[in-house]
Amino acid sequence: MYKIAAMGDKDSVLGFKALGLEVCPVDSPEEGREALHRMAKENYAIIYITEQLAAQLPQEIARYKDALTPAIILIPGKEGSLGIGMANVKTAVERAVGADIL
């Protein structure tokens, strides 16, 4: 049995609670860092994290990029999308192909 978590500022992630995801409201990057490492150690398969928070934790997220679990997926927070999620897709293409061909 694996768990799914949503992480970010309270207003952005509160709604996921209704869907049965685990919600981890985070106010500061330090808190986020701690929570992320704790979740990675437990059996969380997917962690949704708001782009606003993710922008402040680039190293932590890069660390789990090549690991099988957890999958850290960026979602737009309530302030809107910062385009980091799409940029990451682009980076993956650049990494694999050597150039952005899409």
Added chain:
Amino acid sequence: MPSTTINPTRQELNRLKNRLRTSIRGHKLLKDKRDELMKQFMDVVRENRALRKRVEEGLMKAHGAFTVAAALMSPEMLEQSLLYPKQNVELDMTFQNIMSVDVPQYQFRTSSQDPGEVYPYGFAQTSGELDDAVDALSRVLSDMLRLAEVEKTSQLLAEEIEKTRRRVNALEYVKIPEMQANIKYITMKLDENERANTIRLMKVKDMILKEAIQEKRAETAQAIEAFGGEAPTQA
């Protein structure tokens, strides 16, 4: 150019030839692996982009409704309404092997199938916008789970492709040419040794022959002297 010192011996030559054969075969296999991975990766990335767009749009809609709901209701009330979820998502994870890369696959079940069951609160005390927000979120959830699967797959594939590509290039542009140069160097050196040896043998043979002839002449001269001492002028 033989960069490091190599022994120009037949044993070394055989070893190098074997390694070259293996390297060429490995290079071909890795190249095939890279091409296939790339093909898979392109499919995954296309899906990834489409899904991400859809999820981001869906979430923005949900956030919009949520913001309105938060404005209409008191924060305590809002939190209270969502505090005890009725719905529960169960997630199972299996692994699929794409060209020796393990990628996760998620199977999820929601505890109740009824879409009306997602609202964990009574309708009397909450605003309609909250219903909209929860509805929009529950709609986007299956896409979000699929996105997680696809995005992780694309990340893992990208890493593997990068690795494979480096190996292919290292073999193609460094290892194989180096081995070929070394093999050439050894064959040249061995041939050179061979020629040197032949020449030496010819020289030795010459020297021995010359000696033998001189010996023979001396012998003849001695014999003639013993006979009477005049013959050479006749001959």
